[in-house]
Amino acid sequence: VTVEIPRTPPEAARDHLTPTARAALGRSAEERIHLIRSGSWIPYPRAQQIRERLRWVFDQPPSQRMTGLTLSGPTNNGKTTIIRAFMAEMNGHVTAADAERRDYLYIETPPFPSASMLFTAILTAAGDLKAQKGTMTQKMFRVQHILPQIGLRMLFLDEIHNVLAGSQKQTEVFLNTLKSLSNHLRLPVVLIGTENAVHVLRTDAQVLNRFPTVELPYWPSDASFHQLVRAVLSTFPLQRPPRLTAAALQRLHKVSGGALGGVVQVLQRAAALAIKDGSEELTPKFLEAAEV
Numbered sequence: 001v002t003v004e005i006p007r008t009p010p011e012a013a014r015d016h017l018t019p020t021a022r023a024a025l026g027r028s029a030e031e032r033i034h035l036i037r038s039g040s041w042i043p044y045p046r047a048q049q050i051r052e053r054l055r056w057v058f059d060q061p062p063s064q065r066m067t068g069l070t071l072s073g074p075t076n077n078g079k080t081t082i083i084r085a086f087m088a089e090m091n092g093h094v095t096a097a098d099a100e101r102r103d104y105l106y107i108e109t110p111p112f113p114s115a116s117m118l119f120t121a122i123l124t125a126a127g128d129l130k131a132q133k134g135t136m137t138q139k140m141f142r143v144q145h146i147l148p149q150i151g152l153r154m155l156f157l158d159e160i161h162n163v164l165a166g167s168q169k170q171t172e173v174f175l176n177t178l179k180s181l182s183n184h185l186r187l188p189v190v191l192i193g194t195e196n197a198v199h200v201l202r203t204d205a206q207v208l209n210r211f212p213t214v215e216l217p218y219w220p221s222d223a224s225f226h227q228l229v230r231a232v233l234s235t236f237p238l239q240r241p242p243r244l245t246a247a248a249l250q251r252l253h254k255v256s257g258g259a260l261g262g263v264v265q266v267l268q269r270a271a272a273l274a275i276k277d278g279s280e281e282l283t284p285k286f287l288e289a290a291e292v
């Protein structure tokens with residue numbers, strides 16, 4: 001079946017756009033392409049649920065046993081973006097008087113599971129200029145000292161699949177370090193990474209219940225995907241509404257593998273082509289051209 005999105009009369013040509021996109025319609029082609037490529041936050045349902053869950057973890061009263069979270073999902077699918085959006089939102093809640101406080105730190109898991117490198121990463125993020133100095137015990141001591149000082153309430157550890165680069169023993173030591181950090185500082189820790197890492201984490205019962213998993217799977221090829229595409233396109237300042245067929249959407253799903261990052265990239269290129277071409281109308285032909 002080929003379901004064409006009906007051609008809209010000129011006066012309704014902008015109705016599908018977000019206010020920000022509509023406001024940008026007067027800009028030059030170049031500026032609009034730049035804007036499209038800069039990307040905007042698309043508030044899809046799963047992302048909103050995960051942000052609420054993060055807030056729930058963040059707001060928990062301090063206890064001997066803090067519950068963190070694992071955000072697991074395939075690559076290029078929006079995990080890090082959700083965390084960044086959450087942090088940006090929380091930043092809005094920090095008043096000037098709190099400037100020295102840090103509600104959360106975001107770090108990447110070191111390239112292999114080394115507790116010493118973990119401490120260095122945490123210290124660096126916390127602003128310790130001598131983050132690399134000292135023995136592992138000294139670093140641990142500084143971490144335990146600095147984090148309560150800055151009022152840290154949540155720690156994000158992205159790229160947790162890097163633990164896979166170590167031996168089973170090294171991974172175990174690394175996870176124990178994290179657990180003890182979380183216990184001592186009464187700090188919820190959020191792990192972010194691909195599913196294969198989560199598989200390893202699941203073999204440890206303590207990790208399993210301290211960091212329950214929420215998943216961010218690839219998009220299925222159904223109505224929700226169509227809605228996602230519509231939401232992305234609503235942020236693109238093109239003079240005419242897009243005209244995409246069900247077949248084109250199905251093809252886009254296949255090309256992107258249902259990965260949000262892939263979808264956004266193809267749509268961005270296609271939109272740029274439609275602007276450069278002067279037609280300003282995103283049709284299946286531009287989607288196909290954008291695959292190259």
Ligand SMILES: Nc1ncnc2c1ncn2[C@@H]1O[C@H](COP(=O)(O)OP(=O)(O)OP(=O)(O)O)[C@@H](O)[C@H]1O
Pocket residue numbers: 039040041042043044047073074075076077078079080081082193194260261262264265
């Ligand atoms: N909510 C969103 N709104 C708009 N675009 C998004 C959104 N989430 C992700 N994207 C797009 O998808 C791309 C990939 O997202 P992100 O880097 O968050 O994926 P990831 O799951 O962390 O991938 P990896 O596992 O490789 O680190 C982003 O660069 C951005 O273009």
Ligand SMILES: [Mg+2]
Pocket residue numbers: 079080081158
């Ligand atoms: Mg990421």
